[in-house]
Amino acid sequence: MGLFLSTAFGFPTAxxxxLLIATALYWVFVVIGAAETELLDGVDADGEATGLSALMSRAGLLGNAERSSARGRGAERSGRAPVTVSLTLMVCVAxxxxxxxxxxxxxxETxxxxxxxxxxSVVLVIALVAAWAVTSGLVTAVARFLPGGRGxxxxxxxxxxxxxxxxxxxGDFGRAGITTGSGAEISVDVRTTGGEVLPPGSTALIFEHDQDRDVFLVTGFDAALDPGRD
Incomplete structure (x- = not known):
């Protein structure tokens, strides 16, 4: 036990x-429902990774490689592993x-x-390289079986x-939150037309994307008028 503790809290394991303790606590919160597995994931309006997600994606740590679609000309992305899962693997391996x-x-005994x-220092470098290699390999293999799509x-x-x-x-300003098909909420720029003003917290319907200004045109939406509403 003495060797274990001295190594665990000695350089470089310390x-x-x-991080390992924090990771363990995080997953405890996930199990009890107090945290989400996609806590650190970030996407933009096109469903592309942003922030930490983008950084880890470029490093090959999320496994979101593209694959050709058999039914179309475009490329279809394989599933992307959650950032928290990849970070957990890296911390555990390191x-x-x-x-x-x-x-x-x-x-x-020196x-x-x-x-x-x-x-x-040599052990630290080896640990970091091993953490990247193992995590990259595992998430790339597993992500192929996760639901993907074009986003x-x-x-x-x-x-x-x-x-x-x-x-x-x-007509001049507006920010709105929208849930993407992957379940992540993103923030987009919106504008109204005809002098319409929508208060904060109200629900709006996106009816057009203005490519010139790169904003979404919206109008007020009453859920009671939704034809798909039960």
């Missing part, structure tokens, strides 16, 4: 131990590799601080409802 490296280093730091293009959002979020929606 860099990953707090912690395990650094832990094993730290234990092997301790067997040298007291030279410079040597221990040098060996710890939500701006044209696909026409005909959907949205909720005015920031201030009033007018």
């Amino acid at each position: 860099l990953f131990t707090p 912690w395990f590799v650094s832990m094993m490296g730290g234990i092997m280093t301790s067997l040298l 007291t030279s601080t410079p040597l221990l730091l040098a060996l710890g 939500d293009s701006k044209h696909d959002l026409v005909g959907r409802t949205c909720v005015i979020r920031i201030g009033e929606a007018t």
